[in-house]
Amino acid sequence: MNKINYDNLFKETVNSFNGEKKKLLLHSCCAPCSTAVLERVTPYFDVTVFFFNPNITESEEYYLRLNEQKRFLKEAYGETVALIEGRYFSREFFYMVEGYEKEPEGGARCNLCFDNRLLETAKTAKEGGYDYFATTLTVSPHKNAELINGIGEKLAKEHGVNWLYADFKKENGYKRSVEISKEYEIYRQRYCGCLYSKYAHIKTEEEA
Numbered sequence: 001m002n003k004i005n006y007d008n009l010f011k012e013t014v015n016s017f018n019g020e021k022k023k024l025l026l027h028s029c030c031a032p033c034s035t036a037v038l039e040r041v042t043p044y045f046d047v048t049v050f051f052f053n054p055n056i057t058e059s060e061e062y063y064l065r066l067n068e069q070k071r072f073l074k075e076a077y078g079e080t081v082a083l084i085e086g087r088y089f090s091r092e093f094f095y096m097v098e099g100y101e102k103e104p105e106g107g108a109r110c111n112l113c114f115d116n117r118l119l120e121t122a123k124t125a126k127e128g129g130y131d132y133f134a135t136t137l138t139v140s141p142h143k144n145a146e147l148i149n150g151i152g153e154k155l156a157k158e159h160g161v162n163w164l165y166a167d168f169k170k171e172n173g174y175k176r177s178v179e180i181s182k183e184y185e186i187y188r189q190r191y192c193g194c195l196y197s198k199y200a201h202i203k204t205e206e207e208a
Contacts, residue, residue, distance in 0.1 A: 006138070006149050007170035014044040022131035024164065025050050025084075027121040031068040032188045033136040035180035036173045038081065041164075045132070049073060052086030052120050054093045055113045056193040062088060068187050075184060086120055093194060105192070105200045106142070113194070115151050122155040122163075134164035139173045142192075 024045035028034040034049060041047055051069055056062040066085065073081050096116055100109040118135060125133035135152070138145040145167040156163035181188055191201040 003146065004149070006145055006165045006167035009165035010040075010167070013164060017044060021046050023129070024048070025121060025125040025128060025130040025133045027052060027117055027133070027135040027137070028069060029053060029117075029136055029193070030065050030189060031072045031186050032177055032181040033139045034069065035072065035076075035184070035186070036177035037134075037136045037139055037168045038077070039176065039180070040166075040168065040171070040173070041134070042077070042081065048082040048084055048128075048130070050084050050086060050121055050124060052117055052124075053193060054088060054090055055117070057090040057093055057195050058198075059088075059090065061189070061193070062090070064187060065189065072184055072186055076180075084124065086124070092116075097194075097196075101196065103196075105197055106144070109196065110192075111147065111151075114148055115155075118148075118151050118155055122152075122159040122161055126159045126161045130161065132162045132164040134166060136168065138166060139168035139177055141169055141174050143169075145169070 022045050024041060024047050026034070026037065026041065026047050026049050028049045028051055038047065049069065051066055053062065053065070056065060070083060073083055093113070096112055097109045100112065103109040114137065121133050121135065133152070135148065137143045137148050149163070149165055152163035191197040
């Protein structure tokens with residue numbers, strides 16, 4: 001069975017607009033990942049960035065990433081890209097993944113986290129009258145684009161708002177995100193967000 005080419009689906013979608021800009025609510029996991037994604041979507045959409053990441057379980061780290069997101073948007077886009085900050089209670093994440101603490105990175109715990117963040121994005125997009133919702137998550141080479149697009153597709157059907165199929169790591173997306181992050185001197189974290197991913201990263205470095 002052939003894999004779905006989500007980058008081609010993205011191109012087909014935006015080409016169907018015939019120059020008309022649609023409204024997009026873009027979930028952002030962090031400023032570095034948003035850089036290359038915004039570069040790809042802003043020609044086709046009026047974009048609002050949605051920063052909803054209760055998985056960033058240390059508050060100091062959360063506000064560092066949030067402030068870097070705000071700074072990048074202001075410096076790169078001025079007033080043309082808006083920002084919505086979602087609620088932030090790290091205990092929400094811990095309750096959600098209870099029983100999955102020992103799961104490996106990329107396993108069932110991460111799936112729950114993706115679903116939680118995209119669910120809130122879909123609900124916010126529906127309430128705000130957006131044409132589409134999407135996420136920056138697929139720009140990472142460590143994230144499963146098929147899984148994430150599957151979650152987005154399911155939530156789109158449940159909440160009556162269009163999901164923007166994409167695999168933003170394509171077209172050198174991740175490489176471009178590194179380049180733009182260096183240009184704007186954006187803080188680039190070394191783990192996804194939760195304490196479990198932080199511990200996994202530390203363990204990997206110790207074993208290297």
